[in-house]
Amino acid sequence: MSLRLQARKLACERDDRWLFKDLDLDIHAGEIVRVEGPNGSGKTTLLKILSGQLADFDGELYWNEHPMRRTRQDFLANLLYLGHAPGVKAALTPLENLAWYQALAGEPDDEAARFAALAAVGLVGFEDLPAGQLSAGQQRRVALARLELIPRALWVLDEPFTAIDRDGVAALEARLVAHARRGGCVLVTTHHELADSPALRRIRLGQGARDAEL
Amino acid sequence: MPNSDPHLARERDAVSLFGEPEGGAGVAIRATLKRDLVLLMRRRSEVLNPLVFFALVITLFPIGISPDPELLATIAPGLLWVAALLAALLSLDSLFRSDYEDGSLEQLLLSPHPLPALALAKVAVHWLLTGLPLALMAPVLGIMLALPAGSYAVLALSLALGSASLSLIGAIGAALTVGLSRGGVLLSLLVLPLYIPVLIFGAGAVQAAIFGEGVAAHLAILGALLAVALILAPWAIAASLRISING
Amino acid sequence: MWAFIHKLGSPKWFYGISARLSPWFWAAAALLIVIGSVWGLAFAPADYQQGNSFRIIYVHVPAAFLAQSIFVSMAIAGFVFMVWKIKVADMAAAMMAPLGAAMTFVALFSGAVWGVPTWGTWWMWDARLTSMLILLFLYFGVIALRGAFSSRDSASRAASVLAMVGVINIPIIKYSVDWWYTLHQPATFSVTSRPAMPMEMWAPLLIMVLGFYSFFIAVTLMRTRSEILRREANKRWVRELAGEVS
Numbered sequence: 288m289s290l291r292l293q294a295r296k297l298a299c300e301r302d303d304r305w306l307f308k309d310l311d312l313d314i315h316a317g318e319i320v321r322v323e324g325p326n327g328s329g330k331t332t333l334l335k336i337l338s339g340q341l342a343d344f345d346g347e348l349y350w351n352e353h354p355m356r357r358t359r360q361d362f363l364a365n366l367l368y369l370g371h372a373p374g375v376k377a378a379l380t381p382l383e384n385l386a387w388y389q390a391l392a393g394e395p396d397d398e399a400a401r402f403a404a405l406a407a408v409g410l411v412g413f414e415d416l417p418a419g420q421l422s423a424g425q426q427r428r429v430a431l432a433r434l435e436l437i438p439r440a441l442w443v444l445d446e447p448f449t450a451i452d453r454d455g456v457a458a459l460e461a462r463l464v465a466h467a468r469r470g471g472c473v474l475v476t477t478h479h480e481l482a483d484s485p486a487l488r489r490i491r492l493g494q495g496a497r498d499a500e501l
Numbered sequence: 502m503p504n505s506d507p508h509l510a511r512e513r514d515a516v517s518l519f520g521e522p523e524g525g526a527g528v529a530i531r532a533t534l535k536r537d538l539v540l541l542m543r544r545r546s547e548v549l550n551p552l553v554f555f556a557l558v559i560t561l562f563p564i565g566i567s568p569d570p571e572l573l574a575t576i577a578p579g580l581l582w583v584a585a586l587l588a589a590l591l592s593l594d595s596l597f598r599s600d601y602e603d604g605s606l607e608q609l610l611l612s613p614h615p616l617p618a619l620a621l622a623k624v625a626v627h628w629l630l631t632g633l634p635l636a637l638m639a640p641v642l643g644i645m646l647a648l649p650a651g652s653y654a655v656l657a658l659s660l661a662l663g664s665a666s667l668s669l670i671g672a673i674g675a676a677l678t679v680g681l682s683r684g685g686v687l688l689s690l691l692v693l694p695l696y697i698p699v700l701i702f703g704a705g706a707v708q709a710a711i712f713g714e715g716v717a718a719h720l721a722i723l724g725a726l727l728a729v730a731l732i733l734a735p736w737a738i739a740a741s742l743r744i745s746i747n748g
Numbered sequence: 749m750w751a752f753i754h755k756l757g758s759p760k761w762f763y764g765i766s767a768r769l770s771p772w773f774w775a776a777a778a779l780l781i782v783i784g785s786v787w788g789l790a791f792a793p794a795d796y797q798q799g800n801s802f803r804i805i806y807v808h809v810p811a812a813f814l815a816q817s818i819f820v821s822m823a824i825a826g827f828v829f830m831v832w833k834i835k836v837a838d839m840a841a842a843m844m845a846p847l848g849a850a851m852t853f854v855a856l857f858s859g860a861v862w863g864v865p866t867w868g869t870w871w872m873w874d875a876r877l878t879s880m881l882i883l884l885f886l887y888f889g890v891i892a893l894r895g896a897f898s899s900r901d902s903a904s905r906a907a908s909v910l911a912m913v914g915v916i917n918i919p920i921i922k923y924s925v926d927w928w929y930t931l932h933q934p935a936t937f938s939v940t941s942r943p944a945m946p947m948e949m950w951a952p953l954l955i956m957v958l959g960f961y962s963f964f965i966a967v968t969l970m971r972t973r974s975e976i977l978r979r980e981a982n983k984r985w986v987r988e989l990a991g992e993v994s
Binding site: 338339340341342343360363364366368370371372373374375376377378379383386387388389390391392393396 | 525528529531532533536539540543544599602603604605607608609610611612613614743746747
Binding site for chain 2: 830882885886888889892896897899901902905906909910912913914916917920921924925927928931
């Protein structure tokens with residue numbers, strides 16, 4: 288399965304200021320791409336553009352060599368996006384939250400898989416509590432359980448390490464590396480320093496570094 | 502050792518790991534319906550508040566105008582319809598707001614399934630737990646306003662039909678304002694003018710029933726308005742949600 | 749055709765062409781409105797029923813026409829913006845909205861003034877006036893929604909969607925209000941649905957309507973030009989225009 292996300296001459300303007308300009312990206316299977324930059328440098332905006340949520344930008348996106356407009360359906364069927372907000376309903380239990388995501392992603396309804404996913408993120412025993420009673424870190428883990436539950440090639444993760452304890456961070460980092468090794472692809476912003484790995488690549492945003500791809 | 506070629510193994514692994522989604526849009530729509538129903542049933546106050554508001558507003562009128570049953574009977578159809586319309590409007594602001602705030606809305610927008618259909622599922626739940634209960638409750642309040650006999654069934658039916666259009670039209674406004682912090686008042690400004698045709702024919706149906714005229718024409722027009730709203734509103738809601746997620 | 753649309757979409761090109769066009773529309777507007785007013789107010793015969801008060805028609809009807817046409821133009825501009833991403837269309841739509849609201853207000857106000865000699869009251873729930881009032885609220889909604897967004901692109905797209913939703917609803921609202929009015933039938937006659945007017949009465953009216961349309965186009969061109977400068981202030985061609993860059 289090929290996997291290639293490209294951006295050509297990406298530019299985005301906010302409040303009469305260029306967040307980035309002439310940004311060229313080429314992201315392949317097996318890569319972990321970390322988007323870096325100070326606060327307000329447009330990391331989240333870039334991730335939203337690359338995950339097809341924002342339309343207000345200049346430049347072209349290509350998915351597997353085709354313009355994004357034409358392959359949007361196929362792109363979305365391969366994408367797993369985790370935003371700033373975890374997307375977890377406080378009034379629903381972790382199991383119910385995952386059931387909706389499973390159906391939304393078009394996966395078969397599989398309770399065993401949901402239990403397994405929650406176990407993988409360390410939420411054994413919390414499956415049937417309303418998510419609102421869980422801590423922020425646990426809620427974030429419910430969101431991360433989607434990575435286990437829904438097999439998608441391209442992960443776009445906006446600050447996935449937020450509110451997670453040290454063990455969780457290590458497990459998630461290992462998970463990202465494993466995903467890349469299996470031929471998946473990870474696009475991530477984080478303030479947490481990722482350990483060096485051959486799969487890791489960095490993109491720096493911010494003043495003066497608008498087209499630097501280190 | 503079979504499959505010693507790591508590249509080959511990776512290829513096969515990738516295919517089995519990242520297969521295309523199997524379930525269709527129907528599964529996603531059903532799951533969304535179920536999720537929203539469960540959510541609203543767990544926060545019952547959100548379901549009950551519009552009903553209490555409806556009863557409260559209706560109570561204000563005899564106090565503010567006159568307890569004279571004859572006077573109340575003449576204005577009852579309009580009062581009931583206006584109060585039900587405002588009660589339905591009251592609950593609209595929360596239609597997409599909690600999803601917007603906890604991030605589920607962006608997940609909904611990134612689903613590979615058609616967004617208009619998913620949005621329609623959410624609106625359907627809103628109608629089922631707001632419009633329909635209001636319609637069922639209206640006859641009781643009709644008694645309190647001395648609504649003439651023979652118009653009760655038409656009142657409930659016209660409200661049930663009309664409130665479905667109100668939910669659909671109102672959802673466009675809710676989707677447009679969901680990203681705005683002070684969206685609530687703006688929502689009323691956007692939506693109320695668009696409610697006028699439904700109000701005219703809904704209240705007209707009850708009036709016609711009181712005068713003993715045929716109500717079929719009114720109900721047919723309410724049905725036609727609903728059909729138009731059903732065809733066009735989901736697309737407008739979907740487009741509006743995509744705009745709102747941009748901030 | 750495509751090349752033309754894209755040329756039209758370029759703010760710079762639009763800025764140039766509108767500079768050449770707008771004097772003509774200003775001249776046409778001034779000429780037609782002066783001729784129409786003088787003819788309508790001084791030379792057209794008085795109405796056999798309403799006397800001279802009917803002359804308000806020469807303001808009321810053109811304003812009402814314009815109020816509706818501007819909303820439709822706004823929706824068309826919004827559609828063009830959404831489909832072809834032509835920013836000039838959105839700028840024009842943004843500039844039209846206050847003018848449309850103003851025209852709606854003029855139509856309402858002149859209708860109310862006309863009501864005094866005709867009905868003996870400032871306000872009647874006449875079908876036309878009621879529709880106009882609802883139209884005014886629709887304009888307020890579009891203007892308020894555009895103002896509520898912090899991102900300009902979202903504001904433009906939201907206002908476009910609302911204008912399109914509104915324009916689909918305008919005929920529905922109009923017909924239901926007409927139907928509602930005939931049902932309740934107050935004991936008056938509608939001011940503008942009247943027996944055929946003699947030529948000496950409607951000719952100046954036609955001239956006034958054309959004059960108002962020219963005025964609308966001229967104002968929209970002028971306001972869009974200044975909006976282009978405002979939004980493109982960072983672009984090179986605008987800075988060259990301002991003499992900042994040689």
